[in-house]
Amino acid sequence: MxxxxxxxxxxxxxxxxxxxxxxxxxxxxxxxxxxxxxxxxxxxxxxxxxxxxxxxxxxxxxxxxxxxxxxxxxxxxxxxxxxxxxxxxxxxxxxxxxxxxxxxxxxxxxxxxxxxxxxxxxFHKRYDPDHQTIERRVRSGDLGDVLYGSVHMEDRIEVPVEWFPHWAAASSPAWFLGVHFYDLVRWILKSEAKTVYATGTKAALLRDHGLDTYDCVNAKVDFVNGAAFSFDTSWVLPKEFEAIVNQGLRIVGTKGVFECDSQDRGTRSCIGGEGMATYNANFKRETIDRRGRRLLRGYGIESIEDFAGNVAFLQAGGRLSDLGKGVWASGEDGLETTRIAVAVHESLATGRVVRLR
Ligand SMILES: NC(=O)c1ccc[n+]([C@@H]2O[C@H](COP(=O)([O-])OP(=O)(O)OC[C@H]3O[C@@H](n4cnc5c(N)ncnc54)[C@H](O)[C@@H]3O)[C@@H](O)[C@H]2O)c1
Missing domain, CATH: 3.40.50.720 (NAD(P)-binding Rossmann-like Domain)
Known part of the structure; x- marks a missing residue:
């Protein structure tokens, strides 16, 4: 069946x-x-x-x-x-x-x-092989205690302006982009957010495109385990930028440092009429299977496939409680990440530090 x-x-x-x-x-x-x-x-x-x-x-x-x-x-x-x-x-x-x-x-x-x-x-960033390497090395203690880190995720301006102008004003760089990395850092640290402080700017999107939302949101999140992270998010990069998204993270611990350019994986091109480009083939790439069919691979695909696999496991008689050990993000993970994003917006509105626990 x-x-x-x-x-x-x-x-x-x-x-x-x-x-x-x-x-x-x-x-x-x-x-x-x-x-x-x-x-x-x-x-x-x-x-x-x-x-x-x-x-x-x-x-x-x-x-x-x-x-x-x-x-x-x-x-x-x-x-x-x-x-x-x-x-x-x-x-x-x-x-x-x-x-x-x-x-x-x-x-x-x-x-x-x-x-x-x-x-x-x-939350597909958990399935990125480079992010999984970081998670494994942090979990096994190779970095020592994580002290601090920083994240950036930035979209080109056509994402809010051309892809979903009908609901961009109900969203923000924190909701659309930040949540990816709030969840990823929680997952890497195995720790929850303690305090959140954020600033942001509304200028270009409102002025030039009538979208009443933030151009950028810059959040500082301190975690219960003592790690301090900054999350810089925006969606106003010019159309000439080399990729639709720019993203990466750094993590510094008492015994080491990890740096990951989560967009530019080392391949770049310049094709006439297109300009410079970099590629994140880890996210989504097209391949051909042995029967000649187009097949999509990458972490953007794997995370959805993982859900189908989980459902197949349950339909075959597996128990929900046995699914807790995977990479996949649960509803509880989604709730914790929403708590962080809501606190980011509360801090933006009040100018205060928001204490979550
Ligand atoms: N994982 C990722 O990398 C990633 C990337 C982009 C968007 N997203 C997320 O995916 C979701 C959709 O974003 P999008 O960019 O595809 O938006 P979109 O506006 O392009 O598509 C949304 C679709 O939902 C339909 N819709 C709205 N209300 C509905 C309802 N009640 N019943 C049935 N259909 C309904 C709309 O007609 C539209 O076709 C968002 O939550 C967004 O944050 C995730």
Whole structure:
């Protein structure tokens, strides 16, 4: 019996979810249905995939035979879908961030726990092989005690302005980018945030594009284990920048230092008309399998595949409690990361240090 998975929200990133579940077709995973609110997009999906496409996730949950649901709607629209899917007994993958409120994230975690279903958050930075090396060396004590570190993640300006202008003002560099690394650093340190202080600037996006949101958010997070991290996030890099995203991290401990350029992995090009470019092939790359089919690989793919694997394990009789030892991020991880991002915005609004514990 194949594991039947549906995708809710088939926009820019939902397409990656559709690609992953489709390419797992030979491995016991079936893309069984889609819920997509945009009528024209829904029609195109119906024609392309030949499966039921619903306008509303509730109708889909009532009519389609499903084991799991993968949610890729805008950040502030995850909550009801996750709670409804849990109530219907479906396992759930949800795009980062779990929710943009602590109350919402708590309600989602509770709903999944009460229903006894898997709630997984797509924090794919945990699957980057370089980040996994750092996590392993920190866990085994090779760096000693982690003292401090710094993270940067910066998108080119077309991401908020052209990719999702309809909901960018409801988001921020902290929600869209910061959460990736708030979660990654928690996972590497095995420690939670204690205090948060943040500053930010609103100028270019509001002035030039009418988007009332931050250009940059700069957060300082002190963790319970004593490590101090700074997270610099922005989404106003010029279009001429060499990649759609710039990202990296440094971690300094009592016995060593790790530095990772998480964007530029060493390959660069300059093609006429395109300018200089660098590549993060770790994230997503195309390959061809032995039957000549296009296949996507990379950590952006693996994290979604890992959810399908977890659901297959559960459908085969595995227990939820046995899944706790993997790389995957749980609803509780999503909740802790939302706590940090909410504290970042509270600090931005008040100018104060926010104490989480
Ligand atoms: N993991 C990553 O690297 C990554 C990258 C980009 C975006 N994301 C996340 O993915 C999510 C989606 O972002 P996006 O850029 O694809 O946004 P998008 O606006 O391109 O797509 C969202 C889609 O959801 C649909 N939708 C909205 N409400 C719906 C509902 N109630 N039911 C069904 N469909 C609904 C919209 O019509 C749209 O097609 C966000 O949470 C975002 O943060 C993750």
């Amino acid at each position: 194949p594991v039947r998975i549906a995708v809710v929200g088939a926009g820019k990133f939902g397409q990656t979810h559709l690609d992953v579940f489709t390419q797992l077709g030979d491995e016991g995973i079936e893309l069984a249905a889609i819920a997509e609110a945009d009528p024209a997009r829904a029609e195109a999906l119906r024609a392309r995939y030949g499966i039921p496409v619903y306008a509303d996730h509730r109708e889909m949950l009532a009519k389609a035979r499903l084991d799991a649901v993968s949610v890729a709607t805008p950040d502030h629209l995850h909550r009801d879908i996750v709670i409804d899917a849990a109530a219907a007994g479906k396992h759930i993958l949800v795009e980062k961030p779990l929710d943009v409120t602590v109350e919402g994230a708590e309600a989602m975690v509770r709903a999944a726990r009460d229903a006894g279903v898997l709630l997984q958050v797509d």
